[in-house]
Amino acid sequence: MKHTGLWRFGAFLKGVLSASGKAVAGLFYPRVCCVCGEGLVRGEEYMCTACLADFPFADEDFGWQPEMGSCWDSACRPEKLYALYYYNKFSPYKNLIYQIKYDSHKMLGRYLGRMLGQKIRGKCTADCIVPVPLHPKREKARGFNQAREIACGLADVLEIPVYDDVIGRIQNNASQTGKNASERLKNVANIFELRQPQKIRGRHVLLVDDVITTGATVGACLRVLSGAGKVRFSLGCLAQTL
Template identity: 60%
Template sequence: MAQVQKICLNIWGSLMDLLYPSVCDVCGESLVRSEQYLCTSCLADFPFADKDYMTSKGILDLFEESYRPKELYSLFYYNKYSPYKNLIYLVKYHSYRQLGVYLGRMLGEQLLASCQADCIIPIPLHQKKQKARGFNQALEIAKGISEILKIEVLDDVVIRTQNNVSQTGKNSAERLKNVENIFELKRPERIQGRSVLLIDDVITTGSTIGSCLRELATAGDVKFYLGCLAQTV
């Protein structure tokens, strides 16, 4: 029964992708023909994140120096009271793939002037989870960024070998231990000597990202940049 529900949700999501969205994904007001996903008012008030502020919060210091990203790019600020949190919900939990691509394009515009990456890697989902959801939201975001930056997306370099790793109730050291070895580098030759922009939808504790960075770094001579729609660290 759950499987049937998922299939129905996926079909509905695909239909939503095809149809012109009729309401703003932030405020719920009706959209006019020239608007897409967000109304003009919500777009004008879009809470773009300031790159220097994000970096100054010390998130990058969470990662070991050997694989620490040079920059963190986050598209916007949000908290639980912000109507903009709907965007994260829609990208992540609904089969609303085109919104991920759209927000990826917005993030790409923010990166144009400063990001030196030459390829993009979306954080992989476990195969089972991706099958259930029907897509990887990080890949959809990566596609949007790729359109703007004109650099390739590599989605076959690393895989996730473990699913459902709960971080609830764990301190930071336990969280790091908990996600050790959940990724496996499959094609090191594709990133050796390159600059990689690693993409996730939201960065919370940073421990999963750290685990992926550590695995990717074993390819040798890799520089990293980190990108997300929003972060809550």
């Protein structure tokens, strides 16, 4: 019992540090809902209860769609596409993606990754996760790769490993915005290289990105990953607008 005082002091210190850590985090990310901007109350995290109640979950996890054919080789077709939610440019839920990518809200990426994990647990049979890599320069500018944070959130729930060294990005391609389908495909040709094929050979990979729009970037990634041999694929994203 003679350690009780010391233990109490340790617990006190831990509490203070935790509170000050939260206060510091609060300076950067005030306690407001990431969707509607209203203040959060105790117990709410990232989203207010109303926005969470209206969260536009994607209904079904769907398989191969013919319209994906222009981007994705038949040899590396994903078996399933798991999306957390739907949004369009009028939806306030687009703020979630915006805050992860442009406000560098790293922990929001991991939180939404865990939400996706809870949605697909028991359905997804992948045995490892590969995040779509960013070019090192872009990752340095943002401070993190949002796809890796989503992947780590998924891994927390699905309890499968994240391999972020299997594939690398060797070219920092120009933005896909404003390009048509064939320009997008050309824009992403040869931007990835396979670095650790042995890690995924014979495995079922869940390839993860934040948003899948035309699928051109993901298609290029799938093609390179399939070079490892006998790889099965599924896709995971926060939102898809295919």
